[in-house]
Amino acid sequence: MDISEGLAFMDAEAQAGRLFDNGVWRPARGGERPVIEPATGQVLRQAGIATAEDMREAIAHAAAAQPTWAALAPRERSGVLLRAAQWLQLHVGELAHAIARETGGVIRKGEQEVSAAILLCQLAAGLPVRAQGDVLPSTPGRLSIARRVPYGVVGVISPFNIPLILGLRSVAPALALGNAVVLKPDSRTPFTGGAIMAEMLRHAGLPAGVLQVLSGDAEAGEALVTDLRVPMIAFTGSPLVGRRIGELAGRHLKKVSLELGGSNNLIILDDADLDAAASAAAFGAWFHQGQVCMASNRVLVHEAVAEELKQRLVSKAKRLPVGDGAAERVALGPLIDQRQLERFDAVVKDTIAAGAKLEAGGAHEGLFYQPTVLSGVKPGMRSFDEEPFGPVLNLVTFRTDEEAVELANNSHGGLAAGVISRDVARALAIGERINAGMVHINDQTVNNDYTNPFGGPGLGGNGTSVGGPADIEQYTRWQWVTIKSAPPAYPF
CATH class of the missing domain: 3.40.605.10 (Aldehyde Dehydrogenase; Chain A, domain 1)
Structure with a gap:
């Protein structure tokens, strides 16, 4: 043969x-x-x-x-x-x-x-x-x-x-x-x-x-x-x-x-290396235009470092090239079709109308949607409550580890979670309390070795x-x- x-x-x-x-x-x-x-x-x-x-x-x-x-x-x-x-x-x-x-x-x-x-x-x-x-x-x-x-x-x-x-x-x-x-x-x-x-x-x-x-x-x-x-x-x-x-x-x-699908949470603690955390968050949220069931659609960041992290992410969003991935060197390609684009754009606009702030992106040419950063995202907003399935990074702030866990579990389940911290024991203690099928310490949520069990509870x-x-x-x-x-x- x-x-x-x-x-x-x-x-x-x-x-x-x-x-x-x-x-x-x-x-x-x-x-x-x-x-x-x-x-x-x-x-x-x-x-x-x-x-x-x-x-x-x-x-x-x-x-x-x-x-x-x-x-x-x-x-x-x-x-x-x-x-x-x-x-x-x-x-x-x-x-x-x-x-x-x-x-x-x-x-x-x-x-x-x-x-x-x-x-x-x-x-x-x-x-x-x-x-x-x-x-x-x-x-x-x-x-x-x-x-x-x-x-x-x-x-x-x-x-x-x-x-x-x-x-x-x-x-x-x-x-x-x-x-x-x-x-x-x-x-x-x-x-x-x-x-x-x-x-x-x-x-x-x-x-x-x-x-x-x-x-x-x-x-x-x-x-x-x-x-x-x-x-x-x-x-x-x-x-x-x-x-x-x-x-x-x-x-x-x-x-x-x-x-x-459901909500995937990437938690960034106040002792994190912010350059590494920003790189991880950007990849987790924007890889394949966020059209990934494991996408880091919620980035929960400690309020003490939220502004510094946001600045890094906005800088990345403004520099990442968007275009035809089969013909040129770009970071993001188009969304799959007009129906998907319209649904995703409505999620972003409704979240802004509910009080979130547009820090970067939020616009598109045809199916090419710019990598988007929203700050001030909270429970009750569409981009927090729903799986956006598009290139948006939702910044949610917290004060304590307990509040981070509470926010992460404010959903009906999800596939993946990540916790980034220099204190591995602290990060693991948080990760063990998150209702997700897969938990990654010091990494973002888009991970699969194919030798691992893959799944999650609830909406996962x-x-x-x-x-x-x-x-x-x-x-x-x-x-x-x-x-x-x-x-x-x-x-x-």
Whole structure:
């Protein structure tokens, strides 16, 4: 098998209006929709829009292919994931550029996505050959085993912001552990969130039907979530949509993994190195235009150093270049589309109207929004209470460590938190009291090693995690097996 081949699919016409179904690209019953490059407004390609009928047909193909895939020797499933990693390694540059264009990111962000995708495939390749169960105590003459078995078909619904990673982090381990997967990427990023995975796994030798890729709208998503042949749904996206998926999945007695968003807090104490803290806060708030579920959307700073920190951040905001990240060296690219821009701009304007002060930014040209600093942000303001999902750094002041913890926990949960201080013990004592799934001492909130559990409580999701040691538990279920040498005699 020649894994070096396969970039012909990057041609804009290669999957125009098509879905990846049973190992081939076929037309979507729902027609086509243009995929717009955020930085230029140009049409990159046409996305196929799946209907409910498309989705049901794809699920049938996945359900038919899954038993044979699960029955393969563990080393064979591992080999597919390792070859997928090799395919990605051969094409890092081209894929990174494509990611930057479709997502509105900078080239470096695209390179990081491909690098992380390689690691995700390599990590998943190790799962089939790991021990996955226990020998349980039992009566003499009986062997009692608890083992992990695949769910069958896993539905994955992924977002637009970091589409390759946020799809593959579920697709790769679910496949490795013997499931088939039906993936519905965001229709704004169908190439980076779907086509790349379809092609890399096809070239790696994944049997037809084991991975189905269908972009579409709520109709296709609801068909996936409600189909009884799909016992598990993994969703990454907004709390609003996550609640709807959770309700539907619960009604149909499905396992559901939700990774949403919420408020992430970066706490900067009065003894912090302010140059380092300002750099960390700027990256945490403005990386990929703040369109990251771990973004440092609240920066809680001790009032004794708030003014000095603000000056540093305003200086950075005014100097950071904004532009087309696929064509020039910039720090921030465009927001994904007009709808996202309008919602984010309304959050900023409403927060200013409620009493916050605009220190920098707050303006945009097209989808290019300037890095923004707001001071005097307080509970009750939209940028404090909601996840902005845009390039705004909200400065919130506090007087005591207790007040910092109280402000950080003034939310319905979040994914990540950070505490910056020269006193590590003090920072850790604060971090241990914050209601977040991940806590980083002396770092900002946008962190992921991919070998770690990733998730959060409340609006962060439903308290479950993906990644690292969490994957076997997430994508398999327990089955109890007992073995006797002969049937016993019973009194009936």
